[in-house]
Amino acid sequence: MDYGEGKAAIPVPEDAVVAQCQDPSPLKDPEEEIRQALENPLGMEPIRGLVGKGSKATIAFDAPPRSGIPRRLIIPILLEELAGAGVSRENVNLICATGVQRKRNREELLDYLGTEIFSEFWPDRLSNHDATRDLVHLGVSELGDYVEYNRCVGESHLVIYSGTVAPLSWGGFTGTGVVVGLGSARSIDSHHSEIIAHPDSCHGDPRTSLYMKHKQATHFQIERATGKKILYVDAIVNTKGKVCKVFAGHCPEINELEWQAAESLFRVSVPQADVLIMGLPLNQLYGPTNNPLLSCMYTTMVARTWIRKPLLRRGGVIIGLVKCDGTVDSRSRPSDKEVIELFGSCFSALDFHDLKEEFLTREDYIYRYRHCHAFHPIHPLWGFYEVQYILDHAGKVIFAGEVNPGAVRKVGCVPARDFDHAWGMATEIVGYRPQVVVVPDYLSRLKVQYHVQSFTT
DSSP, X not given: OEEETXXXXXXXXXXXXXXXXXXXXXXXXXXXXXXXXXXXXXXXXXXXXXXXXXXXXXXXXXOTTSOSHHHHHHHHHHHHHHHHTXXXXXXXXXXXXXXXXXXXXXXXXXXXXXXXHHHHHTTTTEEEOOTTSSEEEEEEOTTOOEEEEETHHHHOSEEEEEEEOXXXXXXXXXXXXXXXXXXXXXXXXXXXXXXXXXXXXXSSOTTTOXXXXXXXXXXXXXXXXXXXXXXXXXEEEOTTOOEEEEEEEOTTHHHHHHHHHHHXXXXXXXXXXXXXXXXXXXXXXXXXXXXXXXXHHHHHHHHTOEESSXXXXXXXXXXXXXXXXXXXXXXXXTTHHHHHHHHTTOSSGGGGGGGHHHHHHOHHHHHHHHHSSOOOTTHHHHHHHHHHHHHHHOSEEXXXXXXXXXXXXXXXXXXXXXXXXXXXXXXXXXXXXXXXXXXXXXXXXXXXXXXXXXOOX
């Protein structure tokens, strides 16, 4: 199992199901596949029919740590296509679409994009998105979402987004990245709080997900307000970050093709679990597992990525093998400590509703986000909205390993000295012959979507 900086061995029943998928094979000639996709984009004209001499274009892209390999392949080809349509390089800007995550620093962007792209565009025409300023208000979606986005969507003749398609803990799959990556904090909050806590968002089917409905309604409003289509160039990658499939086109026309491809690669059939066991590596997208809220969020990613029936039966037990000493990095996540303390006075994350305005506007925290590579202060509130699912659904969520008991309890979970201690607590709830599903490396290898086949008795 993943555990901290390395691996740990644990004993499990012989009939336990280990849930993993095979690593997809990379494309033999990804550049050619990208060019073919751009020649025939779904639902819109090729680039040469969308822009011309004097046009301004923006290429936005998924932020690290998603693989930079697709970006290093796709962006040069996009620049060629734009030049062929008459768009000069000086009229192209690159934006790292960080949403409310921390802005990536110079070294991270250099490593991600490669020396050639970085040197040409940094610093005047390569920037991080800022979810608090340089925004344009574009109205309200048909579902009531507040729609406010990076001003590039209004000022550019064409916005191109280079994204990644992978399983997601709400909405089914990533993709349509403008909606999150280039949104204001207030706009993203429209579909990242109560919406992701709603039961209709706590599964992996993008066709029925409430969150996905809001995401697509927001996307439709962006294009309706600007009168311009957004071109997506999305990739599916393997564990090494190499491109396995590539898609180009307009949302929603591109979505179904992407979803079907991702389902064929990342969907795994499993029984419904009485006990769900997972390993967590120390460092991940939002920060290390020492932060108890982040440990909860990473655990939830597994439990919510199911199709047909919940991966964990109601009242079952989650055991996370994790290192969590309770340390919160106040430099990169300045509001986490305060939000964790506030959670102690709430009955559920839904009680955060009246606090959101404060954390959307707190200038002391906003300064850190704008200038110090910190997460926006609203981010931990959304984390609790996400993890409320497992706190309500599971009989217990147990963190086993080198953990700080008090810190673990603050986020609604139960500490255990080691795996054997956690297993003993689990069997007291589910009995001594439980159906066990083991997820050894969800966060370090390939994220998986679980097609749950049967209930246990």
